[in-house]
Every structure is written in C-alpha cells, then in structure tokens.
Amino acid sequence: MLDEATREHITDGAGPGVRDTDGDLRPELIEQVANAVEASDAARLKALFADLHAADQSDLLEVLAPDDQPRLIELLGPVFDFTALTELDETVRTRIVEALETHTLVEGMRELDSDDAVYILEDLDKADQAEILDQLPELDRAALSRSLDYPEETAGRRMQTEFVAVPAFWSVGRTIDHLRETEHLPERFYEVFVVDPLYRLKGAVALDVVLRSRPGVTIGEILSDEWHQVRDTDDQEDVARLFERYNWVSAPVVDDTGRLVGVITVDDIVDVIAEEADEDLKALGGVKADEELSDSVWYIAKSRFSWLFLNLLTAMLASVVIGLFAGEIEKMVALAVLMPIVASQGGNAGTQTMTVAVRALATRELGHGNAMRIVVREAAAGLINGLAFAVIMGAVAVAWFGIPDLGLVIGLAMVIVLVAAALGGILIPLALHRLGADPAVSSGPFVTTVTDVVGFCAFLGIAALWFGKS
Incomplete structure (x- = not known):
C-alpha cells in the first residue's frame, strides 16, 4: 500500500488513489492511465506513476490493452520500474518484452538485481537474449550469462549475484x-x-x-x-x-x-x-503448471485435452462395470437412481485423502517412517465415515423406495467404497512417488477409477447377490 505522501501526490493533480478498500485498482485511475497512453501524454503518465510500487505498476500495466502495454513503458521511460515485469503472467511478460525497443530493455535491465533480470530474460529465445546481453556492461553480461546457464528451478537460477x-x-x-x-x-x-x-x-x-x-x-x-x-x-x-x-x-x-x-x-x-x-x-486438477489466465483459448483447450481424454478412458471402464449388472438395474430402477450417490461419495472421499497425501509428499511430511501409520489412520477415518453414511443413506433409501433390504445394500456399499477411497487416496500417491512419478499429476485418474469401479461393483454386486436370493 502507498504511504500518505504518495497517496496525496496521486490525488492532488495526478489522479485518484491507487486502490479501493477491497484492494482493487480504482477504475478512475485505470481510465486516466488508458487515456494518457492513447494520447501519448508522457508527462501525465509520469505524474500518475511517480512513486508507485512495482506491484501497483504491474497491475496497472496488466489491465491495459495488449498494444498499449509496451507503449506505456516506452512513454514512462526511467519512471517505469522493470521489476514490475516480474509480477506479470509469463505470457503477458514475454509479449511485452518482445514488443519493446532493445535500448528500452537494456536501460531497464541496468537497474535490476541480477535475479530479476534473469527472470525476465529466461523467457526469451537465445537470439533475443544475446541481443540484450551484448549491450550490457561486461560484468553484468557475464553474471547474467552465468545465471542463465543454470537449469531452470535451481538455486543458481534464483540467486542474485550481488553480495558483500x-x-x-x-x-x-x-x-x-x-x-x-x-x-x-x-x-x-x-x-x-x-x-x-x-x-x-x-x-x-x-x-x-x-x-x-x-x-x-x-x-x-x-x-x-x-x-x-x-x-x-x-x-x-x-x-x-x-x-x-x-x-x-x-x-x-x-x-x-x-x-x-x-x-x-x-x-x-x-x-x-x-x-x-x-x-x-x-x-491436481489436470492443468499444466504454465497455464495462465492470459493464455489463448486454443492453448488452454489443447493443454487440457490429454487429461480429459485419460479421464474419459477411466469413465469408460466404470461404464463397463455398470454394463455387467445391466440385468439387475433393469429389474430394479432404484439401483440406477442410487448408484451415482455411491460413486460420488467415493470420489469425494478419495479426492480428500489424495489431496492430503500429495501435499504431505510434496512437503516431505510423509515418508517411509510414518507411511504405515498414515495409511491406517486414513483407512480408519474412511471406516468411521462409511458407517455414518451407511446409516444415513440406508434410512434415506428405505424412506424413499420403501424397500428395507435396499437400505442394507447401500449401507454396506457405502462402508466398502469409503474405505476403498481412503486406501486408494493414500496408497496410489505413495506408489507413484515410489516409482518416481509426480503424484500431483498422476494420482487423480487412478483414484477416480478405483473409487468408481469399487463403488459400482460393491453396490451392484451386493444388490445382485442379495436380491438374487430373494
């Protein structure tokens, strides 16, 4: 947030305050900035941006039309804090950097800490990086080149080379x-x-x-x-x-x-x-790590397709299981009505356990030493919830369809599916982690398949056995 002096500076002759009580940019300020860019009014823009924090500059930059974003930076000149670019989505930042004049980028890079400069440069291709680096002082060029040589997501990429x-x-x-x-x-x-x-x-x-x-x-x-x-x-x-x-x-x-x-x-x-x-x-949601709100519709649809296709295959497997009990479903419509409830409860329970397990593996809180204890804990929690929901759904089924045996069938299915969901939610991430796969990426479809297949098999299988004897 701005200090009182800065707020007064912006309000007195330069425009409204930066943010409202909800923390959002004030519409009046956004409109003034957009109008100043359209009019190429550099003096007005410099008054509006004077003393703004880089985070505020970044947010103002992001709400402008794509063509106006590089124009704003060019008009502001040294008033623009290039640290603001590090706060932007990668797609937006790359587009802006590629549109800027090289001399503007070079002047902005001179004022940045090395880690921020690397953060901006790493999104560019080698030719654009070289063009910018060639115009920097030799010591700065050597430091940035060395940092860029490190693999992504390492300490060498993240570090700043300025120290005492x-x-x-x-x-x-x-x-x-x-x-x-x-x-x-x-x-x-x-x-x-x-x-x-x-x-x-x-x-x-x-x-x-x-x-x-x-x-x-x-x-x-x-x-x-x-x-x-x-x-x-x-x-x-x-x-x-x-x-x-x-x-x-x-x-x-x-x-x-x-x-x-x-x-x-x-x-x-x-x-x-x-x-x-x-x-x-x-x-966990099957979305690529680099997906941003600024990405195109085509990129988003393409990046999500593979995950959705995998889920389609697992759903088809569950449908095959349902098909095995088509005769029982035809005889008793109540089974078709209650079947989604069993699968839904199992899926939700499995997702809960999987989320906890994946997070614990990511933070190294779950390992060889406590794995068995956590598995037993989750199974016990699944059993308790299974018994509770068995009573609830059993009573609902009896009241709904007037068939006492149906309440017993769905009750038993609830216990089985919730215990299976708890075990699948913890054991599948553990197994994937042990095999070297990322549990966050791979667990979802497998856990969903387990809960659906077990849920349908339990409910329809018990129903077939129970009512087949009747």
Missing part, C-alpha cells in the same frame, strides 16, 4: 567503511560473507553483529558458528524447504568447489513457495 564479501582479516571498522564507500552494493542484504583469496566461502556475519562489534575487532573473530549454505545446483523447492524449516532470511550459494557465486534471499523464496503451491494445485 570480505576477507577474514579485515576489521569491523574497515568493513563498515567499505559498505559506506562502495557504490554498487545490493539493494538489500542481511549478511557479510567471509571468503578466502580464491573466493571460497568461509562463513558469514550478520549485519547486526557487525554493527554491534568494536571497530578494531576482525571479521574472523566474530564469524558465526552456525552459518549455512546451499549449492548452485540444488532444486529451488529443496532450498525453500530449508528456509521454511530453519527460518533463514538469506543463504549464500556456492558452486561445486565451495566458491561463493551468489545469494538467495527470503523474497525469492516466497515466490518459489507460491509457484510450487500453484503448480501442485493445478496438477
């Missing part, structure tokens, strides 16, 4: 003077790293410790005994888990020789956690 490193023999006074006098320091940093002449990491000292120590004390004397590091090839999700577990604020990144190559800070990790959670949630 000093030798152990420097005094606290000399270190503080260095921090005051050096121009190109990171915008935010929390630790001073200690390195040897080959830049191998020897430890770290928190800034508050530096400021509280006497000027004559050497950095080596106040070196922390509990410092930590991550490898440049570590998966970003594993790094995020370490931040969460140990409450880190930042972590140095080293290569395979122990040489300090960058630093990851908690603001990067927040983005990683959000991305991984978003990816898992989409995977």
Whole structure:
C-alpha cells in the first residue's frame, strides 16, 4: 500500500488513489492511465506513476490493452520500474518484452538485481537474449550469462549475484567503511560473507553483529558458528524447504568447489513457495503448471485435452462395470437412481485423502517412517465415515423406495467404497512417488477409477447377490 505522501501526490493533480478498500485498482485511475497512453501524454503518465510500487505498476500495466502495454513503458521511460515485469503472467511478460525497443530493455535491465533480470530474460529465445546481453556492461553480461546457464528451478537460477564479501582479516571498522564507500552494493542484504583469496566461502556475519562489534575487532573473530549454505545446483523447492524449516532470511550459494557465486534471499523464496503451491494445485486438477489466465483459448483447450481424454478412458471402464449388472438395474430402477450417490461419495472421499497425501509428499511430511501409520489412520477415518453414511443413506433409501433390504445394500456399499477411497487416496500417491512419478499429476485418474469401479461393483454386486436370493 502507498504511504500518505504518495497517496496525496496521486490525488492532488495526478489522479485518484491507487486502490479501493477491497484492494482493487480504482477504475478512475485505470481510465486516466488508458487515456494518457492513447494520447501519448508522457508527462501525465509520469505524474500518475511517480512513486508507485512495482506491484501497483504491474497491475496497472496488466489491465491495459495488449498494444498499449509496451507503449506505456516506452512513454514512462526511467519512471517505469522493470521489476514490475516480474509480477506479470509469463505470457503477458514475454509479449511485452518482445514488443519493446532493445535500448528500452537494456536501460531497464541496468537497474535490476541480477535475479530479476534473469527472470525476465529466461523467457526469451537465445537470439533475443544475446541481443540484450551484448549491450550490457561486461560484468553484468557475464553474471547474467552465468545465471542463465543454470537449469531452470535451481538455486543458481534464483540467486542474485550481488553480495558483500570480505576477507577474514579485515576489521569491523574497515568493513563498515567499505559498505559506506562502495557504490554498487545490493539493494538489500542481511549478511557479510567471509571468503578466502580464491573466493571460497568461509562463513558469514550478520549485519547486526557487525554493527554491534568494536571497530578494531576482525571479521574472523566474530564469524558465526552456525552459518549455512546451499549449492548452485540444488532444486529451488529443496532450498525453500530449508528456509521454511530453519527460518533463514538469506543463504549464500556456492558452486561445486565451495566458491561463493551468489545469494538467495527470503523474497525469492516466497515466490518459489507460491509457484510450487500453484503448480501442485493445478496438477491436481489436470492443468499444466504454465497455464495462465492470459493464455489463448486454443492453448488452454489443447493443454487440457490429454487429461480429459485419460479421464474419459477411466469413465469408460466404470461404464463397463455398470454394463455387467445391466440385468439387475433393469429389474430394479432404484439401483440406477442410487448408484451415482455411491460413486460420488467415493470420489469425494478419495479426492480428500489424495489431496492430503500429495501435499504431505510434496512437503516431505510423509515418508517411509510414518507411511504405515498414515495409511491406517486414513483407512480408519474412511471406516468411521462409511458407517455414518451407511446409516444415513440406508434410512434415506428405505424412506424413499420403501424397500428395507435396499437400505442394507447401500449401507454396506457405502462402508466398502469409503474405505476403498481412503486406501486408494493414500496408497496410489505413495506408489507413484515410489516409482518416481509426480503424484500431483498422476494420482487423480487412478483414484477416480478405483473409487468408481469399487463403488459400482460393491453396490451392484451386493444388490445382485442379495436380491438374487430373494
């Protein structure tokens, strides 16, 4: 949110406040920005955007028509914070970057931290990356090229290459003077790293410790005994888990020789956690991780087709099971009426268990040590709910159709399907994880198949046996 001075600046002569009480952009502001872009009124736009946070700039940029988005950036010039591009959907960001003049991109990249610059560049093809990198200063070009060489979703891709490193023999006074006098320091940093002449990491000292120590004390004397590091090839999700577990604020990144190559800070990790959670949630619904609201209709339809086709095959299998009991269904219409209820309850119960299991596997809370206990717990929960819903649906079936035996049949089916759903919801993700497959992506169709097939077989099979004897 804006401070009072910024809010007054925007309101007095520059336009309305940025957001309403619900946190949405004010329509008046959006209209003023759109009108200023259409009129190519750079002065008006600069007044509207002055002192806006990058997140607010990003939201204003995203609501404009596609053709107006790059025009806005060109008109704003240095007033536009290129960090705002990192807040956009990948599809929107790529389209804007490709439409911008190269010199505009280069000037914007100069002001970014290396991790933000890499985040923007990585979506471009190699030729466009090279064109931009060639126009950057040599040191910046080398740092960005090195980061882009790392595989996606690794610490090397996420790290920023700006950090503060000093030798152990420097005094606290000399270190503080260095921090005051050096121009190109990171915008935010929390630790001073200690390195040897080959830049191998020897430890770290928190800034508050530096400021509280006497000027004559050497950095080596106040070196922390509990410092930590991550490898440049570590998966970003594993790094995020370490931040969460140990409450880190930042972590140095080293290569395979122990040489300090960058630093990851908690603001990067927040983005990683959000991305991984978003990816898992989409995977559970059969949606590709890179699908965005800005994607085209054709891309969305094509990306979802394979998942829907797999679900169609599993649904056909369930239909085959129903076909085996066609005779019983013809004799008693009540079976056809109640059959979807059994399958629906099993599907919902299986999805509940599967969601918990997939999330627990993703966060490493579920493993070899506690797998059996969790399986037993889920089965017991399924049994309790099965008995409860057996009583409920048994009473409903008797009241509805006036057939006492039908209540007993659906009651038994409810117990079986809910226990099967609980077991399928936990055992299928565990098995897929053990086989090296992503449970979030693969579990859904298998769990659905199990619950449908077991539900139909249980209900119709028991009905066939029970009423066949009658």
